[in-house]
Amino acid sequence: xxxxxxxxxxxxLVITNLILGSQVLSxxxxxxxxxxxxxxxxxxxxxxxxxxxxxxxxxxxxxxxxLESPELIIINTGYQTSRHTLRSADDDFAPLLEIANxxxxxxxxxxxxxxxxxxxxxxxALTAKSVYLRYPTDYDSSLFAYLLGAGAGDFSQSFSQLRNxxxxxxxxxxxxxxxxGTVYRIRTTESTDELNxxxxxxxxxxxxxxxxINYAFDLGFDKAFxxxxxxxxxxxxxxxxxxxxxxxxxxxxxxxxxxxxxxxxISAILPHFSMNPNGLRRYTEVDGTIVFVENNSxxxxxxxxxxxYQAKDEGIQLxxxxxxxxxxxxxxxxxxxxKINRAAGSDSTMQLTSKLTASELSGNTIxxxxxYLANGSLVRxxxxxxxxxxxxxxxxxxxxxxxxxxxxxxxxxMVSVDDYIYALDNAIxxxxxxxxxxxxxxxxxxxxxxxxxSELIPEWHVxxxxxxxxx
Amino acid sequence: xxxxxxxAILTLLLSLTVLLPSxxxxxxxxxxxxxxxxxxxDIITIKRPESLSASTSDKTYTISAxxxxxxKIKIYKLAGVSNTANLVTPERAIGxxxxxxxxxxxxxxxxxxxxxxxxxxxxxxxxxSINKIKKSTIDRLKxxxxxxxxxxx
Numbered sequence: 001x002x003x004x005x006x007x008x009x010x011x012x013l014v015i016t017n018l019i020l021g022s023q024v025l026s027x028x029x030x031x032x033x034x035x036x037x038x039x040x041x042x043x044x045x046x047x048x049x050x051x052x053x054x055x056x057x058x059x060x061x062x063x064x065x066x067l068e069s070p071e072l073i074i075i076n077t078g079y080q081t082s083r084h085t086l087r088s089a090d091d092d093f094a095p096l097l098e099i100a101n102x103x104x105x106x107x108x109x110x111x112x113x114x115x116x117x118x119x120x121x122x123x124x125a126l127t128a129k130s131v132y133l134r135y136p137t138d139y140d141s142s143l144f145a146y147l148l149g150a151g152a153g154d155f156s157q158s159f160s161q162l163r164n165x166x167x168x169x170x171x172x173x174x175x176x177x178x179x180x181g182t183v184y185r186i187r188t189t190e191s192t193d194e195l196n197x198x199x200x201x202x203x204x205x206x207x208x209x210x211x212x213i214n215y216a217f218d219l220g221f222d223k224a225f226x227x228x229x230x231x232x233x234x235x236x237x238x239x240x241x242x243x244x245x246x247x248x249x250x251x252x253x254x255x256x257x258x259x260x261x262x263x264x265x266i267s268a269i270l271p272h273f274s275m276n277p278n279g280l281r282r283y284t285e286v287d288g289t290i291v292f293v294e295n296n297s298x299x300x301x302x303x304x305x306x307x308x309y310q311a312k313d314e315g316i317q318l319x320x321x322x323x324x325x326x327x328x329x330x331x332x333x334x335x336x337x338x339k340i341n342r343a344a345g346s347d348s349t350m351q352l353t354s355k356l357t358a359s360e361l362s363g364n365t366i367x368x369x370x371x372y373l374a375n376g377s378l379v380r381x382x383x384x385x386x387x388x389x390x391x392x393x394x395x396x397x398x399x400x401x402x403x404x405x406x407x408x409x410x411x412x413x414m415v416s417v418d419d420y421i422y423a424l425d426n427a428i429x430x431x432x433x434x435x436x437x438x439x440x441x442x443x444x445x446x447x448x449x450x451x452x453x454s455e456l457i458p459e460w461h462v463x464x465x466x467x468x469x470x471x
Numbered sequence: 472x473x474x475x476x477x478x479a480i481l482t483l484l485l486s487l488t489v490l491l492p493s494x495x496x497x498x499x500x501x502x503x504x505x506x507x508x509x510x511x512x513d514i515i516t517i518k519r520p521e522s523l524s525a526s527t528s529d530k531t532y533t534i535s536a537x538x539x540x541x542x543k544i545k546i547y548k549l550a551g552v553s554n555t556a557n558l559v560t561p562e563r564a565i566g567x568x569x570x571x572x573x574x575x576x577x578x579x580x581x582x583x584x585x586x587x588x589x590x591x592x593x594x595x596x597x598x599x600s601i602n603k604i605k606k607s608t609i610d611r612l613k614x615x616x617x618x619x620x621x622x623x624x
Contacts, residue, residue: 221518
């Protein structure tokens, strides 16, 4: 009897082995969904448990990349001395953004109720109690409403695109059309109690805040006058003095220090590109780049940590359903990028760095770029034309994807960041004798990364909108 | 004879030391007379306060200006009713951007600042008045402005 049971078990095991083995050879997925590789999932369990414990200890909820997240929030208390800036790394950022988004969702769900107001209303709101939200790029109004969860309304009668928003303490939302400069306003129905309590909290603590923050328009630097050759965009925050900021450590997550590829991470990444690790053709190029080839796509993982995917057919579907709208595709990109980061073992979030206005969204193909956020500031690649993620979506499917895989950790070490004026002076001094006029569109703290250094130092980045050169 | 020549040279040097600054421009140190005047009016342009006077309820005020690269700027504050202003912002040269800004502390009520700028072409003195008033007064003025705007529109 005992021997018979043994024989049956062995036969069952042999049959199962044959069935599963044939499925692996025929590249069929053994498990449905993203995580069909059981063993990779198993190997990821300790990482998941570690993250869960880490999050519980730190009390922070897991962050995710949000395309509609502002890059900067400034709390205007009505006092110049106690204006306060918040970046995504600050503890107060997420709760305040939640409050602000409630106002914005209400406002963007009623596009017909926006009315045009004189442009100085926007600046007046900034000098009173209010919250200023500066977004990383220009957004098509309808897309922004969709990303907020307010539905993709019709904004043809108001602002076409936006980047700057002010929510006043009395419940008005002011939006500047980033194309025409016209300001629109709407009275929201949200209670202003929570918003006011956050603003008032910063008034009572005003002695602790330094440096003093002015907007460029406060200081009159947005208007050229006589011999003044430098003009700043009116909304650039000007800090009265330098300050200290943490350094950041960049980590390679796909390639170890001894040059070995992290096979577990790669096995976790491949399924997101609809690739079965067991049924792939794989070879290594002379420079060490690993190439995975499937019938309809190609994926390269280079020694410097770049993942490059190229579809040979219609690509990877971003959302379920046959007719995926442009808005749905764009919204799904953030989630896809997060999945790749998490699969590789990075907790980093990213920030949108390419425009998403009507002209970018008009064709069947959209190209979007994102870059890492570290300690609440953007990690800019030294090569100005490169981005950490470049994704091309055609008809709702990813046809091309390039991702520099890294994770970033904030160090305890602080370094001094110069006064803004030195940054401007240094940037302009490079062209000193040639410039007749220069228009600065942005001045922000970034971590510049050449792709190889381990420690990143915060520094000013000056964005130039226009230069008039002497002839 | 030798002593007479030496005395003459020393006298000349002393005269130059005393007179040159007042002929060309006065290079003021930690204080400046309230009635100091420069030799030019076009070295810097005060951008804030645009009208050279302002009212605020803040504890500080940011003065901004533009000028040519290399122009040195110092800010003095008039001390009460005296005829002398004391240095409150040390000398800083304008860089390639041509922009200058500095934060000054305010006392209650009237504050008079003297901006002293100098470069190779001469010197300029600009007086700025900042009144510190109560926040409630500012709020009343702002609401009045909004009311008028609403009325006009």
